[in-house]
Amino acid sequence: MMYPYMVLADGTEITHSHIIDNNGTEQVEVHFERATEKGFDSARCVLPTYQWKFNEGFSTEEIHFFEEFLRHNAHLLYRYAAQGGISCA
Structure with a gap:
């Protein structure tokens, strides 16, 4: 299941697993x-x-922009992934 995270100004939707x-490694797919x-x-x-x-x-x-975005948001994506999405935070 993918959870909504954000919509960018150009309409790009970002979701996460x-x-x-x-x-043994905790991963999140974005x-x-x-x-x-x-x-x-x-x-x-x-x-x-x-x-x-x-x-x-x-x-x-x-893609370079997305990588920079991910580096600034990874901690939040992990938090919301562990909680079942942003609406549950």
């Missing part, structure tokens, strides 16, 4: 999605490694 236990004329741009990053699982449609510059 619950805490995922990966061999998904970015934006509607386009042809469908959606989407990308997914795994915290804490900041490894991108996929990117379909976002530019390199946008």
Whole structure:
């Protein structure tokens, strides 16, 4: 399940997973999605490694912006992931 986190000014929606236990490492997957004329741009990053699982449609510059965004918001994303989303915080 993905929980809503934020919508950016350009309409990019950011959602996150619950805490995922990966061999003793707590991970959170963060998904970015934006509607386009042809469908959606989407990308997914795994915290804490900041490894991108996929990117379909976002530019390199946008991905760099998202990485910086994640570095500033990772602590909140982990907190909300542990609590079942921001509405439960």
